[in-house]
Amino acid sequence: MIIYAININSGGGKVLLDRLLIENPFERTTAVLLDSRYTPPREFTGYTVYFKVWERLFAEVLLHKKLKTEANNESVLFFGNLPPFIKTKVKSILYLQNCYLTRQVPLPEDSLKVKFRSFVESLLLKLFYKNVDEIWVQTEWMKTITQKYCPKANIKIKPFLPLLPQAHPKATKDYKFTYVGSLSINKGLPNFLKALEDLDKSLKSKIKVSVVLNNTLEEANQSGLFTKSLLNITLDLKCRVGREELSRIYEASEFLVVTSLYESFYLPAYEAIHFGCKVIASKNVGYLSHLHDSKDFIFYSGDDLDLTKLSI
Structure with missing residues (x-):
């Protein structure tokens, strides 16, 4: 399999x-076309070519040339949400991980730049999705909304998890709740912080809560979301932590609280379970609906998170 991933870093x-x-969870990877900002694992020894994001068209020309001269029996996995401009002569697959591109959920509102990029990429998906033989997604919910936007697509559910180290959950948890996300509007951080304020008033003993953001500390402070003082809850704010530290936070947490509205997969939920942390989420989030019967998940009705009403 050849992997085309020039916009993943x-x-x-x-x-x-x-x-x-x-x-190689699907097929053996023989060659990759990569984003110049991405560093592949040292274990990978296949054919590698790097491109700038704006060199997409040039990268695709090279891909077609390689397929014509060297790799007639290969399949191609377009791992970056966008299909090719020209259909390949071999089996081609698009791995779609961005639910915004399906136009079945509201476009992100965090910045005009992100909103415009999502809009343009959704148009490219609509125009060129027929250039791949299959579209792979990670959940049934993602398949449903993608099928609505790309009605003639052959869509298959092909989830897989990243490499995760062996888990060592702590017997006594440091954190009652953990939030993993960002300041993006879709992630619903204010909903979680409001639930903590309400919970704080009803607590008779002190607890610790961890908030892990994919933002800088300066951005977190400028957001104005962390100005409220809590009497019984100690808030431990961490920004841009590494993978090892994130694993330790999961191991030290009793519950991961999910407030994100739209996700194609929401990797933190699966990571948390692996590391011995249960998950709290609304039944209304479609991207986790296939897990409603899981013993590791606590689902509540409605959109408003109320930690005081959960039996935890």
Whole structure:
């Protein structure tokens, strides 16, 4: 399999791409076309070419040339949400991880730049999705909304997790609740902080809560979300932690609280369970609906999080 991933360099996409290159969960990876900002795992020894994001068209030309001269029996996985401009002569697959591109959920409102980029990429998906033989997604919910936007697509559910180290959950947890996300509007951090304020008034003993953000500390302070003082809750704010530290936080947490409205997969939920941390989420979030019967999840009705009403 040849992997085309010239716009993947960080976040959840990076950790999944690492797994693809190391363990080949679908097919053996023989070559990759990568974002110049991405550093592949040292275990990967296949053919590698790097491109700037704006060199996408040039990268695709090279891909078609390689397929024509060297790799007629290969399949191609477009791992970066966008299909090719030209259909390949071999089996091609698009791995779609961005629910915003389906236009079945509101476009992100955090910045005009992000909103415009999502709008343009959604148009590219609509125009060129027929250039792949299959679209792979991670959940049934994602399949449903993608099928609405790309009605003629052959869509398959193909989830996989990143490489996760062996778990060592703490018997006595340091944190009652943990939030993992960002300041993005979709992530619902204010909803979680409001629930903590309400819970704080009813507590008779003190607890610790961890908030892990994919933002800088300066951005967190400028958001104005952390100005309220709590009497019985100690808030431990961490920004841009590494993978090892995040694992330790999960191991030291009793519950991960999910407030994000729209996700294609929401990797933190699966990571938390692996490291011995249960998950609290609303039944209304479609991206976790396939887990309603899981013993590791506590689902509540409605959109408003009320930690005082949960039996935890």
